[in-house]
Amino acid sequence: MFTPPEDLADAEVAAALIWGWDLDVEGIMHAPVGFGSHHWWVRDASGRRWFATADDLRTRRRHHDEPLDAPFARLRAALATAASLHGAGLRWVVAPVRSDDGSVVLRLHESFALALHPGVEGDTFGWGPYEDAAHRDAVVNRLVELHAMEGCRDDVMEDDLTVPLADELRTHLDDPGPRWGAGPFAADAWELVRDHADTVRALLDRYDALVAGADRTRFVLTHGEPHRGNTMVTPDDGVVLVDWDTVLLAPPERDLWRVVGEDPAIRGRYEGGTGVALDDALLEAHALRWDLADVAVYVRDLHAPHVDDEDTRTAWAGLRAAVTATR
Structure with missing residues (x-):
């Protein structure tokens, strides 16, 4: 999305990256790219770049009263498949990095789901x-x-x-x-x-x-x-x-x-x-x-x-x- 989410601050994203991926976050900046998900450029203390994506599960519903667990499950299934494809040798699949507990996506509050990708040059x-x-x-x-x-x-x-x-x-x-x-x-x-x-x-x-x-x-x-x-x-x-x-x-x-x-x-x-x-x-x-x-x-x-x-x-x-x- 081009506009940062009103109910998810940069500091909250950084804290989730520290907690979930043990990432030593040095800097974070919202990236106004694409239409559908929220993105951030992240830099760790070593200078390495990462790309974090937060999906608003409310906008991923397939009908207006669908429980938010359903879009979260779909997102997790898709990203887990991408991680499997990359692990199977498809290096051109830019897959998410698994968190410390092996998850490809983490729930933030009730409404958001956060994934972390390596920065690609x-x-x-x-x-x-x-x-x-x-x-x-x-x-x-x-x-x-x-x-x-x-x-x-x-x-x-x-x-x-x-x-x-x-x-x-x-x-x-x-x-x-x-x-x-x-x-x-x-x-x-x-x-x-x-x-x-x-x-x-x-x-x-x-x-x-x-x-x-x-x-x-x-x-x-x-x-x-x-x-x-x-x-x-x-x-x-x-x-x-x-x-x-x-x-x-x-x-x-x-x-x-x-x-x-x-x-x-x-x-x-x-x-x-x-x-x-x-x-x-x-x-x-x-x-x-x-x-x-x-x-x-x-x-x-x-x-x-x-x-x-x-x-x-x-x-x-x-x-x-x-x-x-x-x-």
């Missing part, structure tokens, strides 16, 4: 299509390797193929109620949801139809979000993937819809290298799911009490772009 990238074909091809090679992994499945959860918060989104689409007024973007969001309700509802129905016949015997280990912003190019390991909090056993199309959309030739390369034929319906479904999940999160955030900050401005711009685009 290399080139970073922003959101958007891959600008370099060699970079994209290297990521596809990583995905081929990941999808071929038969082990490291002790902790991983299986994708249920639903859109998070879809039930709440459908409720707003069916009846947005009186004009929203809990924040500076609420009224405009209400109007957008009201005016585009039929379109978004039809897309939700389309997604459900596309995944209805998914063959679960095809499921493989997937990263979930291997876009350009979740990659780095490092001196020692070449292209590495970060942000493994979305790992699931899922259709291979979950990792491939975006890169195939950027370069259709990748489909043939992947199919030739793996012997797995990609499913057109699932490629479309996962592209659609990405947009619908964003819409659901943005509607939740802008319907709730909020202020005008970089995060809510990003949510409003994202909602407007998503619901007015045609697929």
